[in-house]
Amino acid sequence: MQGYLHKTGSAAPLAVFRILFGLLLLASIVRFWSYGWISELYIKPRYFFPFYGFEFVRPLGEYTYLLFAVCGLSALLVALGLFYRVATVTLFLSFTYIELIDKTTYLNHYYFISLMCFMLMFLPAHVYFSADAFRNPKLRADQVPAWCLDAVKLFVGFLYFFAGLAKVNSDWLLLAQPLRIWLPAHNDLPLVGYLLNYTWVAYLFSWFGCLYDLCIPFLLWNRSTRPWAFAAVVVFHGLTALLFPIGMFPYIMIMTALIFFSADFHQRIINSLGRMLRLRGDQLVPRRIYRMHPALNYGLVGMFLVFFAVQLVLPFRHLFYPGELFWTEQGYRFSWRVMLMEKAGHTEFTVRDRSGKKVIVNNSEFLTPLQEKMMATQPDMILQYAHILRDYYAQQGFDQPQVFADSYVSLNGRLGRPLIDPEVDLANEQETFSPKSWITPFDDEIKGF
Secondary structure, three states: HHHHOOOOEEEEEHHHHHHHHHHHHHHHHHHHHHHOOOHHHHHOOOOOOOOOOOOOOOHHHHHHHHHHHHHHHHHHHHHHHOHHHHHHHHHHHHHHHHHHHHHHHHOOOHHHHHHHHHHHOOOOOOOOOOHHHHHOOOOOOEEEEHHHHHHHHHHHHHHHHHHHHHEEHHHHHHHHOOOHHHHHOOOOOOHHHHHHHHHHHHHHHHHHHHHHHHHHHHHHHHOOOHHHHHHHHHHHHHHHHHHHOOHHHHHHHHHHHHOOHHHHHHHHHHHHHHHHHHHHHHHOOOOOOOOHHHHHHHHHHHHHHHHHHHHHHHHHHHOOOOHHHHHHHOOOOOOOOOOOOOOEEEEEEEEEEEOOOEEEEEEOOOOOOOHHHHHOOOOOOOHHHHHHHHHHHHHOOOOEEEEEEEEEEEEEOOOOOOOEOOOOOOHHOOOOOOOOOOOOOOOOOOEEE
């Protein structure tokens, strides 16, 4: 361990990763802005669904544009390696704040980006081929502690492996769900679209997706299998981008796979960029090792060990909850469960009070179509919305309003059934980490992780 902690490696892979990560994140912000999603998702909604424990994160109204501008500028500065430490902190805080405003827009890759930004705050990705290194020759170095690069590789490996482990379940492997539902919707693709109607294609995609996620980090780490593994990465995420609207995530994952390539590969990229920028040889090859103070080195290693321990345990927290995970969703988020279920349904709310007042709520008066769709199948969002209705109707003159939910939800092609006990007054229920007794039993079993 002592020898490993003092081992160094080329800084080129970390520099290339910093540049590509920052540019892709900037492109994602620009894309989000250009499509008008800032206003649609973060300004126009009347109410929002904050994450439990982060209720202090509030929407900013028109200032949300400024928040996105700060995030985009920070991403550009990270790519350039200019004011790197300030830029990474600002990028982590601004991007994570955006993510926490409304769980309606939660995606696994947003969580991945937030955690990667967190890691970059502590990694010396700016000591080589960066504006900071060009301005400050004392900072410049082409060798960094080897664990800094391995930490990024390990985190990418965590994402893939846990995503694959989550696919080891009976719905995904034995029923090819939810791909049997999703793939036929794309049968209008040129040339190959008709194949998506066949059940065997859904099984092929399901099994390949599971094996891909489980094996790809190991295949990328191995030098002899790396070229073939990267080709699989491009094909897999290319198909994902073609078939499913999940934004920049496929391109980000293709980019992160490059971190596994050799130092020589990344050095050739740096040298090509250097020639384009007409940089001097000492700026490209400073022949210097970036040294941390021993206390700082050990401290950062200890922090990352805690970080990875948390990432190792967090995906298993659902084991502490009763019931079917896909049904209750207690422990579902932040566990790298990607595209594993198709939940559809409708939830209607009735509000009444002790004086006999009663109203059946029109959800569209309170929520956007996307919010209503996501809320209808997620118990914690149903509870939050019930509290929104409780507070609203209390202001409208209802005496201690009671809120009841009549929900009907289908999971992975099964017949619809009630999700919430219709006799429970959700106005009196509180959000906690405890099991939610008012979620109805699933009456089926999905075997697996």
